[in-house]
Amino acid sequence: MAKKTRITNDIRTLRFLADEMTQADLASRIGVTRQTVIAIEQGRYSPSLEVAFQIANVFGVPLEKVFQYPEEA
């Protein structure tokens, strides 16, 4: 069954810092739908590595600035 991913992200903050880039704008720049950007932001979908790198490239930051994964306790 689907469950919320443990991967977190700062896409919303990065969009805000990038002149309040819209979800639709980000979606068109990385070649996915706006609903997919929403799902990624809300942690309902973990994107492929390729899309993850594309998102990082759009904001001009390393991948780990966009996505984080909690270390095992």
Next chain:
Amino acid sequence: MSFHEKSTAVMLGGIILVYSWYFTQMLAIAETAPVDEGVAAIATIAPLLGITIAALVGIAIVAHIVIAIVDVSRQGDVDDAKDERDELIDLKSEQRGSIALTIGALAVLTMMLTGFSMFWAANALLGAMVLSTIVKASFQLYYYRRGV
């Protein structure tokens, strides 16, 4: 809600509605028609099947036109492109649907081996295909809502 999600929801409703009508009518016909007489029995429900398919095609066309009009009025265009998330949802849902189809096919096989007529076997197979489609569409909506 994306174009594909709306499309899936509408088609799920349409399939449930149309096939509920079909199976109700089929059972009514089976009470009076000679349904155990081989291929001729299938001919007794052929018009019903034709109406069912035509109704589904009609619902699909009208529903997608309405969805497109609503999308254009709300967001200026129709975004029916599929991306990696849509494809993953399709794949996972197809997998769930194929389990239902396999179980249904085994049930039909059992029916044929135990002497059920072609009429009942054909309808059971159709039922399995419809159930498979319903399972697939239900999982698609679940994955769109809850995440994949």
